[in-house]
Structures are given as structure tokens and as C-alpha cells.
Amino acid sequence: MEFTDRSKVRRLPLRGSNEWADICAILDAAFLAHVGFVVDGQPFVIPTLYGRREATLYLHGSAASRMLRQLEQGIAACVTVTLVDGLVLARSAFHHSMNYRSVVAFGTARKIQEESAKEEALRVVSEQVLAGRWNDVRLPTAKELKATSVLSFEMEEASAKVRTGPPKDDAEDYALPIWAGVLPLSLQRGSVIPDPLLTAAVPPPDYVK
Amino acid sequence: MEFTDRSKVRRLPLRGSNEWADICAILDAAFLAHVGFVVDGQPFVIPTLYGRREATLYLHGSAASRMLRQLEQGIAACVTVTLVDGLVLARSAFHHSMNYRSVVAFGTARKIQEESAKEEALRVVSEQVLAGRWNDVRLPTAKELKATSVLSFEMEEASAKVRTGPPKDDAEDYALPIWAGVLPLSLQRGSVIPDPLLTAAVPPPDYVK
Numbered sequence: 001m002e003f004t005d006r007s008k009v010r011r012l013p014l015r016g017s018n019e020w021a022d023i024c025a026i027l028d029a030a031f032l033a034h035v036g037f038v039v040d041g042q043p044f045v046i047p048t049l050y051g052r053r054e055a056t057l058y059l060h061g062s063a064a065s066r067m068l069r070q071l072e073q074g075i076a077a078c079v080t081v082t083l084v085d086g087l088v089l090a091r092s093a094f095h096h097s098m099n100y101r102s103v104v105a106f107g108t109a110r111k112i113q114e115e116s117a118k119e120e121a122l123r124v125v126s127e128q129v130l131a132g133r134w135n136d137v138r139l140p141t142a143k144e145l146k147a148t149s150v151l152s153f154e155m156e157e158a159s160a161k162v163r164t165g166p167p168k169d170d171a172e173d174y175a176l177p178i179w180a181g182v183l184p185l186s187l188q189r190g191s192v193i194p195d196p197l198l199t200a201a202v203p204p205p206d207y208v209k
Numbered sequence: 210m211e212f213t214d215r216s217k218v219r220r221l222p223l224r225g226s227n228e229w230a231d232i233c234a235i236l237d238a239a240f241l242a243h244v245g246f247v248v249d250g251q252p253f254v255i256p257t258l259y260g261r262r263e264a265t266l267y268l269h270g271s272a273a274s275r276m277l278r279q280l281e282q283g284i285a286a287c288v289t290v291t292l293v294d295g296l297v298l299a300r301s302a303f304h305h306s307m308n309y310r311s312v313v314a315f316g317t318a319r320k321i322q323e324e325s326a327k328e329e330a331l332r333v334v335s336e337q338v339l340a341g342r343w344n345d346v347r348l349p350t351a352k353e354l355k356a357t358s359v360l361s362f363e364m365e366e367a368s369a370k371v372r373t374g375p376p377k378d379d380a381e382d383y384a385l386p387i388w389a390g391v392l393p394l395s396l397q398r399g400s401v402i403p404d405p406l407l408t409a410a411v412p413p414p415d416y417v418k
Contacts (some may be wrong), residue, residue, distance in 0.1 A: 032291065032293060032307075034243035034245075034254050034256075034289055034291070035254070036243075036245040036252035036253065036254035036287075037252050038247050038250065038252050041247065041285060042285050042287070042315070043245035043246050043247050043252050043285060043286065043287045044245065044287050044313070045243050045244070045245035045254050045287045045288070045289035045313065046289065046313070047243075047289060047291040047309070047311055049307065076250060076251050076252060077252065078245075078251070078252045078253050078254045079254070080243055080254040080255065080256060082241065082243070082256040084241060084396060086399075086402075087338060087339055089339070089342065089417070090346070091346065091347055092346060092347040092348075092349070092353075093331065093335060093343065093346045093347065093348055093349050093353075094349050094350075094353040094356075094357070096335065096338075096342075096346070098241075098258065098338075100256070102256055104253070104254065104255070106251070122302065126302060126305065129296060129305075129307075130296055130298070130392070133298065133305075134302065136387055136388070137299070137300065137301060137302045137305070137387060138300055138301040138302065138382055138385055138387065139301075139302055140301070140302050140303050141303075144301075144302075144303040147303075148303070166402070166404045166405060166406070167404055169406075173347055174406055174408065175408070176347055177409050177411055178345055178346060178347065178411065179345070179403070179407065179411045179412065179413050179414055179417075180403070180404040180406075180407055181401050181402050181403040181404045181407065181413070181417070182401070182402045182404075183339070183398060183399075183401050183402075183417045184398065184399030184400070184401075184402065185396050185397070185398060185399070186396070186397060186399065187293060187394050187395070187396055187397075188394070188395060188396075188397040189392060189393065189394060190295075190392075190393030190394070190395065191393070192390050192391065192392050192393075193295075193375070193390050193391045193392075193393065194388070194389070194390040195375045195376055195389040195390045195391075196375060197375070197378075197383055197389075198388065198389055198390065199383065199384070200386050202386055202387065202388045203388065204388050204390070205388055208298070208388075208390070208392045
């Protein structure tokens with residue numbers, strides 16, 4: 001898993017290109033990003049939920065969040081999204097690998113000030129995390145919106161990396177009596193756990209089944 | 210999900226403390242980290258496998274890996290590990306959250322030079338990713354070890370964050386006829402896919418079942 005040589009100034013792939021489509025497909029299949037930024041020379045990497053629209057990733061959190069207060073200053077940031085697809089078990093230790101899809105995106109964030117734009121960005125995040133939920137919930141009040149920071153991170157540069165398929169061993173190792181293959185891994189849902197304080201007989205919505 | 214204020218210089222929790230045990234438990238339950246570092250002021254966040262022993266995280270990759278070549282210079286790094294446990298669905302949009310466990314660790318890495326120490330570190334990574342596999346594989350040759358960079362990242366400072374349990378709504382929202390609860394999520398194994406080039410009748414080992 002290697003990153004783009006940023007010094008090559010690889011800008012966003014053309015909209016409509018295969019690479020752009022790959023990047024969007026990966027970003028749309030996940031909802032958790034790891035955001036990197038620098039304070040006084042020290043790198044920080046913080047996990048956070050996100051939602052994508054076009055080349056924008058929306059991030060949100062408490063208005064007191066130090067991460068968001070740093071990012072909203074427009075400092076350089078790196079947003080990385082990784083989907084684990086499986087363990088690649090080769091015959092040799094050396095050729096073991098992981099099947100995965102990842103996007104590394106560089107850019108800067110700015111704070112969304114306008115109330116309806118903030119709410120719309122929160123809707124995008126919510127729908128990315130769990131499609132259908134937003135329509136069911138009690139929407140944010142003006143006070144809650146004020147207590148929430150919402151940032152739009154504009155991707156200026158991004159690249160996707162994908163590994164798929166079976167292991168690749170050295171020719172002479174194929175004869176070894178060692179099992180090889182792929183152990184698939186994916187983030188799966190369990191059975192929903194209703195809130196113990198759910199008083200009315202409210203059935204679980206379809207999107208959690 | 211907020212990070213430790215590094216300026217407070219919060220060092221590693223005491224061995225044997227509850228917080229140290231929490232950090233170790235989270236690090237031992239995962240195998241994928243997101244590593245942050247800075248080159249010319251630009252943060253990079255790269256996903257990579259790891260293995261833990263005591264306060265050391267072992268990282269590895271191609272000797273040509275730019276990430277490893279940067280890290281082995283002893284630059285400041287941040288290694289973050291996140292386990293997603295579920296979506297927390299409150300009645301209000303505002304109180305939606307995620308159940309998760311994460312560790313943010315700061316420190317520096319150095320390159321392991323000695324061949325047997327490299328192999329031992331690779332064994333630690335392999336056992337963390339899939340316990341039992343190392344004993345079955347064709348071990349690295351001297352040439353393969355040479356082509357592999359192995360780094361030991363010494364955690365100097367680390368903190369754990371955990372959210373568990375049901376949603377917490379505002380008192381007046383509990384009467385709303387909105388379903389609330391937790392949708393558990395976890396990384397699950399699928400059915401193993403044998404390598405199509407598996408010639409002999411080698412049965413899959415127990416650790417992939």
C-alpha cells in the first residue's frame with residue numbers, strides 16, 4: 001500500500017474517467033475515513049464519519065472538536081478511506097497480502113456557515129452512513145446546528161488502490177503442499193439491538209434489517 | 210472522536226493500568242492501522258498491516274515503499290487503529306453516533322536491520338493478522354528478507370477512545386414514535402476461496418474456517 005508521489009502533482013482524475021469512477025465507488029462504499037493533519041509538525045490521524053458529494057467530502061463533529069477547528073483553518077489535510085476485502089494467503093510468507101480498496105485524497109477543508117447548507121451536508125453524511133435514516137429522525141434544531149461543526153473537504157488530488165484476486169506465488173512454490181487462497185473479510189451487520197428505552201411499539205425500520 | 214491534546218504530553222499509561230490494558234486490547238483486536246506522517250508539510254495517511262508486541266508496533270512492506278523510507282528516518286508518526294462496532298441510531302439526528310474502539314498512538318519508527326529480528330517481527334505481524342498461519346508457510350529467504358523493510362514503531366504516547374451502548378436522546382425526544390437502537394457492525398469472515406492453482410488435495414487449515 002503505497003501513496004501517490006504528491007510531488008508529481010497528480011490532480012483529480014477527469015470526471016467520467018475510469019479512475020474517477022473507481023475513486024467514487026470506493027468512497028461511496030464506505031463511511032469511515034481517517035483524516036490526517038499536522039499541528040506544530042506533529043501528524044494526527046483521527047477516524048471520522050463522512051459523506052461524499054462530487055469531489056467534496058463532508059465531515060462533522062462537535063463545534064469544540066480540535067480536529068475540526070484545525071481543519072477549518074484550511075490547513076493541508078489527507079483523507080484516507082480503506083475497505084478490507086480479504087486476507088491473501090500465499091504459499092510463501094513473502095507473498096501474503098491483503099485484498100482491499102483504498103482512496104488517499106489530499107485537499108483542504110472549510111467550515112460551512114449557512115444553516116441550510118450545514119443541514120444538507122449532515123443529511124449527506126447521514127445518508128452515506130445509513131441510507132433512509134434521515135427521513136425518520138427528529139431533525140436538528142438551530143441550537144443543535146450551532147453546536148455542530150460541518151466542514152466541506154474539497155479533494156484536490158486523489159488516487160485509488162485496489163488489490164483483488166488469488167495469491168501470486170513464485171513458480172517453484174506451487175508444488176508445495178501448503179494451502180493457499182483468500183479468506184474474505186467484510187464489515188457485516190448483526191441483529192439490531194433496540195434501545196431499552198423504546199417505549200412505544202415502534203417496529204425497526206427496513207434499513208436496519 | 211477527538212484526539213489527545215498532545216501538548217499536554219500525555220505519555221504512555223503505566224503498564225498494568227486499566228488504560229494501558231484498554232489500549233493493548235484494542236490494538237490486539239485489529240490488524241490494520243492508518244499511519245500518518247508529514248513530508249514537506251503535507252500529511253499522508255496510509256493503511257498498513259501491523260503486529261504489536263509490548264509498546265512496539267511492527268510495520269512492513271517493500272524496501273521500495275516511500276512510506277517506510279520516510280518513517281525509518283525517525284520522523285514523527287501517528288498510528289491510528291479503529292474498530293467499528295455499530296451505528297448508534299438515536300431519535301434525533303443530533304444524537305446519532307457510532308460505537309467504536311480506537312487507539313491513537315504517537316511515536317517514531319526505526320528500521321530493523323538484523324535478519325533474525327526482521328523475521329521475528331514479520332512473524333508477529335503475520336500472527337496478528339491470522340494466528341496459526343506462520344507455522345504453515347514457506348518462510349522468507351535471505352533475498353526476500355532483503356527486499357522487505359521492517360520497522361519497529363515505538364509508541365511514546367497513546368490514548369484509547371471507546372463508545373459502547375445504546376443511544377442517548379434528549380429527555381423530550383423519548384416520547385417520539387421513532388425507532389432507536391444500535392445496528393451492530395463487525396468485520397466478518399466469508400467462506401474461504403481456495404487458490405484455483407491449488408494442485409494437490411490440500412485441505413484448508415482450521416484457522417481459515
